[in-house]
Amino acid sequence: MMSADFLYGIEVVLNGLMAGVLYALVALGFVLIFKASGIFNYAQGVMALFAALTLVGIMEGQVPFAHMINAIFGTEVHHFGWHVPAFAAIIMTLGVMVLFAWAVQQFIFKHLVGQEPIILFMATIGLAYFLEGVGDLMWGSNIKTLDVGLPQGGSRWIEDMTASLGDDSFYGFFIDKLDMVATVVAAILVLSLIAFAQYSKQGRAMRAVADDHQAALSVGISLNFIWVLVWSLAGLVALVAGIMWGAKSGVQFSLSLIALKALPVLMLGGFTSIPGAIVGGLIIGVGEKLFEYTIGGMMGGATENWFAYVLALIFLVFRPQGLFGEKIIERV
């Protein structure tokens, strides 16, 4: 029989791990693009929002740009009157994200090759606001619920299985079913991304571009193609993150702010490391939940809002390249 406090502590860690997986997922989108093109993509969070909006819109048969169409032509169209099954809608949304990736490369970054990182960064800020506006214009700005059939609520099974660990006051671990699904999906996504990068022809080309542009060109790799590919993969990651967070707390503007949660994760894990993004996400997820549980009460609560940033700041001082980032050595 374990003490209730200890068991609650474990529950906090478990929930932290699962929150961490979602942070890692968002951070992964950043890492993919940054590694291959040196662009810090500020728009990653808005991409998640946009993907979720598009998914809801397609599923519910919304007419895109309905407001604009109605305003111009004096019509009253809002819905096509059909519903698209979740799976088909997800595939279609993925198609939209690939199209978006192509457009981003074709109309923006193709023209900015060789520019300073700060200029590329500014371009992604512009892109973020543009995409946010397009999302509003296409699908409307009201809060939407996203229901792709993922289970909701706590898992009774886990509660029943674990209740016997503590005394009568302990009812078993409360684990959100959606969090569990998200963890499994994120794990599968991460493993397949790593396998793709490691063993496929395009994955090898992707790593080659991340390593040396000139050498990549000399072995016949089209940088443009690879950049469209990584933006598409980032779009895929954004879609998965958008589905998970959207199912959890509704599809609304605040969803794009999860990108801000990814920043401390990146500082911890390093901007160029996929394992770093995962481990960083888990550390932040567990760290902030555990901190809130143990010390938070004494500090008036709501420490989750700032804990991750302070942790990242401490890391920046002692290990600026992050846990797994490449060490920057400058020869003089």
Added chain:
Amino acid sequence: MKDHVDGYVTEDGRQIGDVMMDMRGITLRFGGVEAIKNISFDIREGEIRAIIGPNGAGKSSMLNVISGFYNPQDGEVWFHGEKRPPMKPFQVARQGIARTFQNIALFEGMSVLDNVMCGRLTQMNTGLLSQAIWKGKAEREEVENRELVEKIIDFLEIQAIRKTPVGRLPYGLKKRVELARALAAEPKLLLLDEPMAGMNVEEKEDMSRFILDVNDEFGTTIALIEHDMGVVMDISDRVVVMDYGRKIGDGTPHEVRNNQEVIDAYLGVAHD
């Protein structure tokens, strides 16, 4: 010496083929600076063609024009009897022209094997989807390519470092890995930008032997830039000499060695 029916016979009696690459009146400018001034020369099938000249003569620029890293303002590039439109470097690579770089451009974070496999990318045709799903076809392709890559690794005697990350290798071995990567593409034309720069005598001998063997065994046409005159005269069939962006000599090593303008350029006679 020239015989239009039978191609071309070199000094040491080697028969080389028809014109493969024909540079016609190439002029390359950077802003107001003319790096290459109206230069024409050709590269014949199966030969080792050297481009030599003092520092800043425009040799590397010429190699960059051939490999598509620079597009000349004037002049035409003819490859296999066809005029080549302005191209990106990756498109030139896909036409069967592989190259190495003066300052070595390898994928430092990858293993030697992975680097050489990257050289095979132009030869692998499986599409994105079947790669992602990892169907039998993609797998078979990977295995076939691995075999050829292992052959090249054996050929260049770098088996012992197959799994080593390239970033950890010494300079001489890096040069050899870069050559292996270029060879993996089974190029029709191989461009080498100072393959022996910074090497000691022994390493230079090894590299010379590899270059000759590649030319001999695979029949690969090679164009190279080199500073070491002894090496150039030893291994090349024909030599182009550049100075201040102009061509001042073109011919067999023997002809070039006795060319007064070439002697002046190398001994530093004042330009008028």
